[in-house]
Amino acid sequence: MSTTAAYESLCNHARETAKLASIMGLLEWDERTKMPTAAGEYRAEQISFLAGEIHKRQTTPQIAGWLDELVGSPLAADSHSVEGTVIRQLKRQYDKKTKLPQALVEELSRTSVLGQQMWVEARKADDFAKFQPLLEKTIELKRQEAAAIGYKVTPYDALLDDYEPGATTAEVAAALGGLRDALTPLVEQIVGSSRKPDSELLKRDFPVDAQEAFGKAASAAIGFDFNAGRLDTTDHPFCAGAGPHDQRITTRYNINDFSDAFFSTLHEAGHGLYEQGLPADQFGLPTGEACSLGIHESQSRMWENQVGRSRAFWEHFLPKGQQQFAALKGVSLDQLYGAINEVRPSLIRVDADEVTYNLHVLIRFELERALIENDLQAKDLPAAWNEKYQKYLGITPPNFADGVLQDVHWSAGLFGYFPTYSLGNLYAGQFYAAATKELGDLPAAFRKGEFQPLLAWLRKNIHAHGQRFSAGELALNVTGQPLSHGPWIEQMRAKYGELYGL
């Protein structure tokens, strides 16, 4: 077989697998938005069957045959070319998938299902001991997984790589450590400030239909294409893809909370914009797929925060909001801007403000790394959790449910996932600074409702590349800097310094 023929076969195979994977996306979207309640049990069977078919396709020895022809061939010579990227990334995927023994894959999958069920029960009963045995088992299995895949320095490297390919624990720890050291004094200053923006005005009556219309209009204004996407209601907002022109974002509405739905809509629209900006003709190939979770999160967080929580954004949108909501009549731009940017150390990660959010993530990163590296035992986790919350955020959870049991991730075996939330914020900071440098005064555009310049910049510099570069390479190429907390912390100091008079 010629390298050309092998390459074509490899690509066709990947594109066909992507058909099944995108169908999976639809099944999952439907499950969380539209599916009748009684259909849940069979839906799990459909999803598990499809996952098995996808796994079979991704581990078929045919792939090894094609890769044997291609790796080291001239086609793969430039690892950042389309062909080089496709070969490199599909090899990486194949190696990872085939290194895991089938028995371990099944045990991980079973333990994840049981773990999530037990987590729900334990959280309800506020009983960590109930969850502890399954957590121990999960940690042990994740260590086995890391051992099977292999790693240079720490088993956490192997797990992190699933979500942030190419990143190392050391580099993430350095970035987040620098972030922590710069962030904790800023939070202390803010908490100590006598200025207190008031978010109460966002708790008035905001009729759900109007919230939906407003969120949809704002998503469309920043560039989300509703001919190639939808907005629906769900319990835990997410963005799901069902094909190259089919991005489905979701949110949830609370009539007495404007922020929750609006900013989660912008956040998910940011994820959707990234997916809509990937090269559609490369769909199913690594060149048409998102770079990493950190880069994905950088897009959602930038539209949510750097854009959506800026004063300029609301110079444009407040008058429209006042037409839509009686509750916003008479509210000044300063009042609104303060309200959407209130900083207050709190217990729950998903409710945290822009500034303290990363401290929540940092705590989880430090704890899960210690668990995987055997420096912390599951039984000691609650105490370690509370100690870190006291240290970084100055508060101690009154119970397990709002403390160590608040997130689903560990119960589902998602170790190595948490830090990507903060990487997203740091990359967003870096990208936004670079875009500003190139495009000039972005807020001036936002004030006029013009978001196209920023989107076009993101399309060109980030979206268009798919997986041609790792997240770290992309940051270096686009911003001239490796992963760094500098630009983000600078943005926070400027914004909150002004807001809180620091």
Add this chain to the structure above:
Amino acid sequence: MSTTAAYESLCNHARETAKLASIMGLLEWDERTKMPTAAGEYRAEQISFLAGEIHKRQTTPQIAGWLDELVGSPLAADSHSVEGTVIRQLKRQYDKKTKLPQALVEELSRTSVLGQQMWVEARKADDFAKFQPLLEKTIELKRQEAAAIGYKVTPYDALLDDYEPGATTAEVAAALGGLRDALTPLVEQIVGSSRKPDSELLKRDFPVDAQEAFGKAASAAIGFDFNAGRLDTTDHPFCAGAGPHDQRITTRYNINDFSDAFFSTLHEAGHGLYEQGLPADQFGLPTGEACSLGIHESQSRMWENQVGRSRAFWEHFLPKGQQQFAALKGVSLDQLYGAINEVRPSLIRVDADEVTYNLHVLIRFELERALIENDLQAKDLPAAWNEKYQKYLGITPPNFADGVLQDVHWSAGLFGYFPTYSLGNLYAGQFYAAATKELGDLPAAFRKGEFQPLLAWLRKNIHAHGQRFSAGELALNVTGQPLSHGPWIEQMRAKYGELYGL
């Protein structure tokens, strides 16, 4: 391999294939209700890929191996037992699928796609000649299909069998011929009557939200389980299944037409009730699948017509409708009952009233049979169409679009499908008469909003059997009569005799 092991393998294989088929159901539902417009092209690829995977599974030689063990074994001895049914029907399906050469399958599929595209264009341009070449090709391919499958009397038998397994052209022609001879004089009497119920009152303002709530409430009242189903909006109403507890019915709303959405909702709910009544633990096996299109249509038509267009139904629902719709205030039961039962020969099948509907179907049956049997040439179809419309309905279409080009079926290769619409009406007539005989005064129950007795009877006598009996056997078992137009025409004579004072 033991027969027990072969049977288990056969069943597991069928159940796994059903997971893919039910996923296909979800893809199709989504395409017609929720999918963003730009996603259509890729959706077609997803569907065609999945169809290929399903076809591969349904024609794998493994099935022949299992069937070799099973056919003629004691397990298959009673062809109406669960095992007997499963073996008989899966053999039938396998034989049919493997008899068709792959080249013909692909040619049929391609021609169906092109045919439908050309039909849309031809209909728009009101130009039959545009469509004629593809129609000719489709007819030729369908003849080849019939030849490959084999038949005793006429190639039409082989095609009909796809939709109404076990039915013969001769038996359908006899039933529909009898129906025609009894129906045409009744239509003439009605048309000649001086009594003219007025459907204008249904063209007032009926706000869409209220229509939806009312249709949903009525569907729930007749027994449709919304924990295992949904109601959504679409262009051409349908019912799609996405799993054993997941039936999705659809309708469309016109603010100035109460009947269209309401009766199509009841109709689709009738289809959904059948699917919800099939044994869920047999999902994926012939014992858990619908008997035939004719039987399916008997359920939808019974709930739409025998129940939904009865006076008793509206004795219960009119007061509720009057609370919901200002337009129904002051409307009497007699006025409403007349309005929903207005008979008026018309051009378009899908808009036809209960009485004349079967004449539309009959015309199509006679024409498509003649096309397949080579007694009619495609070029002569428009003239033959108009002649039959004049003869049976007393009207001549003014153009092709509202005449011979009005239905999608032939362009999609669906020859043998049309008669199942009328078979559904006849079976509905037979079943309703049998249920009345056993349960007594059904309208007395409807008047009180009690639909459970009829539904329970249908569950027990029809739904529970899946494919254990053919449609004809089922009718004989349940009503003591083979397929017959007698009960239906008797019901029409009684109902419309009273309404039109005949």
